[in-house]
Amino acid sequence: MKRFLTLSIAFLFILVCPVFSQSSLTIDTAIAEAGSYFTQRINQGAKVAIVHIDAPTGRLSDYIFEELWGRFEDSRKFIMIDRRNLDRIETEINHQYRSGKVDDNTLISMTRQYGAEFLIHGQMTALGNEFRITFYSTDVERASSSQRAYNVRNDSRLSALLNVPADEEVERAVAGMARAVSQRTTIAIGRISYADTQTVSSLSAWLKNSIIAGAQKQRDKLQIATESESADFAVASRGLTVETPVTGSGNVNSIQAVVTGSYSPLDSGAEVLMQLVSTSGSKVVLATSRFVISGSELERRRLSLLPDKGNAALTLSEFETKQQAIDPYAGRNNRWTFTVTPDVLDGIYRDNDYMTMRIYSERDCYFRITHVDINGVTQVIYPVSPEDNNFIRAGQTRRIPDNTRYRMGPPFGEEMILAAAYDRPFLPGQPSGTLSHDSISRGLSVQDNRNTQMSPSVTANFSYTILPR
DSSP states (O other), X not given: OOHHHHHTOTTOEEEEOOOOOSSOBOHHHHHHHHHHHHHHHSOTTOEEEEOOOBOSSHHHHHHHHHHHHHHHHHHTOSEEOOHHHHHHHHHHHHHHHHHTOOOHHHHHHHHHTTTOSEEEEEEEEEETTEEEEEEEEEETTTTEEEEEEEEEOOOHHHHHHHOOOHHXXXXXXXXXXXXXXXXXXXXXXXXXXXXXXXXXXXXXXXXXXXXXXXXXXXXXXXEEOOHHHHHHHHHHTTSSSOOOOOSSOHHHHHOOEEEEEEEEEETTEEEEEEEEEEOSTTOOEEEEEEEEEOHHHHHHTTOOSSOEXXXXXXXXXXXXXXXXXXXXXXXXXXXXXXXXXXXXXSSEEETTOEEOEEEEESSOEEEEEEEEOTTOEEEEEXXXXXXXXXXXXXXXXXXXXXSOOEEOOSSOEEEEEEEEEESSOBOOOOOEEEOOHHHHHHHTOEEBTTOOEEOOSEEEEEEEEEEOO
């Protein structure tokens, strides 16, 4: 979480002070030595901001922060920056860093605007059977840093701080969201998906339920939106990310923020990133939290990072092949805005749920929708006959199917919807087959009424996962 200051600020003059001891220290000794080093070298009366340390668990990060804060405060030498401002600094830094918009001057000015003269931060990483913890002190005005690094052995205290139940980590993240809002806020749960894809799994569903449970303990600040409100917002936002809602629905306007996130493999476990994002036009990131769920926790709770295919989770190679196959529907070369979205915000359906989708187009066009089941079997589901009206006017949102809903059921796993739009009307046709990059690419072309081959002007897709109830 603090890698931005060690990797991206290339112009900082790093005063590396090697203090690598021959023997490892306890976590408490490492914190005490770092606190003593920096409190002796920072000018008395300086304004100091300490942000949370990037550590494997939230409990450990909090512990290091509190202990280090106590060392600085007990010295009575410094003006400590208000902790509410620390949350804002950390949230903004995380948002800027992950969005790729950060630059050196931005980071320096970002910290300076909250009045800090020195920023204390750090990171802790595994090093074989031990850990390496590095603390940094950045002089905001002079753009220079000093650091101290220690090897830390895994004693009983550190083990207790590392072995944290996953639901405790989620509860901590939700508590951070509650601190980030100034009044009671209605939130919806959006997609918490695998890496940089739309894919959701049993882990996504578990995280959603845990967020709801955590929010119920923060009732004075957080209110979970109803299923109806979330469904309306999913349709109105016209996308799988947080966009400015279309006005006109009370349910839509009642949602003030959305929880989104992602998770990635880390050793045998998963690293989870969660963010609370405002639904206002500026879409400000209100809070950010990152934590690790261990492999033993995933196994104990029978959670998988990738969606199931029948009774087993997809392998990584199967998943990557599937993602490559739908690449022609990524919409990178779209000539205008065209979206297809489900009526759930988080991409999760349960057995016997019903689904509808919405098609939106910025221009007049004719569209086709293809369904891909969990086994990779593709089939055009709209239009299937000359009577189906697959024309959509500019600025219009069409509900598909028109007068019914699709019912979800087994086999459970991830399915996909692929949509393509064309300038002219075309013959319905019934192409079907097995999902592959070649078959998808060939299937994009259609014939118009004069038997002329046409390629789509725009494409879009979404995935969703069906889970047992």
